[in-house]
Amino acid sequence: MPGIIGKKIGMTSVFGPEGENIACTVIEAGPCVVTQVKSEETDGYRAVQLAFGEKKEKNATKAAIGHFKKANTTPKRDVAEFRDFKTEYDGLAELGKEIRIQDIFVEGDFIDAIGTSKGRGFQGVVKRHNFAGVGGQTHGQHNRLRAPGSMGNASFASRVPKGKRLAGRMGNDQVKLSNLKVVKILADQNLIVISGSLPGAKNSTVILQK
Structure with a gap:
């Protein structure tokens, strides 16, 4: 299951093909770095671990610094694992490889979003x-x-x-929304526009899955 990690920017609206006004959420997704590749031989299942968001080295543990150094990257803020990575995406599953939105999603895709709802x-x-x-x-x-x-x-x-x-x-619970449509992808700005509202406050972490 391919996916990417992002940060919720906020909401906006766009006009649809028939002139309708569609409420959308803007996500800054990626670029993410592959920090670990798991296989059935070594770990018992196939998975790819991605990392997103910069983190100061003084705020990271030595174990985390060493883990990211294996992928030849700096410490990251968010880490997520995507299990059962499909074989057609094996070219992306390389340690240290940078993954962007356009590598995973295209406009018109229906995706799932996972976030943490606002605490009440x-x-x-x-x-x-x-x-x-x-x-x-x-x-x-x-x-x-x-x-x-x-x-x-x-x-x-x-x-x-x-x-x-x-x-x-x-509130403050993990929420998953399914079948959200990708309305627009702004690859040069690492932005993806998704129809509807997503759980969480602004600047919160969101995981997008295909």
Whole structure:
């Protein structure tokens, strides 16, 4: 499965072939460096490890510096592994080789995007699970508009069963979106424009897979 690592720049819109306005996300993808090539003989499976984004050497561990030095490159910020690399991309799977957007994707491709959603902190059930709240105040309700309401059992069990949707930490989870269309590729600027919104804040890391 070929792919590339990128950084979310922000959102914009472009006009489609029929004049429709398409909301898009702009990703700065690559150039990435191949920092490790795994094979079935040595590792038990086929995979390619890519690295993206510069990192100061003083902030990298000695092990990481040595790992990147094998690929004849400087320390990188983000590293991702792409398993089961297809045989037609074997020419790209060479240690130290630089991979760019146009080597993997073309305009019109449908791809998958993996990112980390924005963290929302501790949230109640209305925001976290779209609860409606308790409702009207005709029967003495007081300050219960955003409460979850009764959700426990009666005399049997006499407790709230596990798995109930309750208040808690929201966001900051890995999210994968499938079948996103590549609208445009600006190879000279290492930019790829993808239809729709992608998870994560601006400047967050995004992994694109074909």
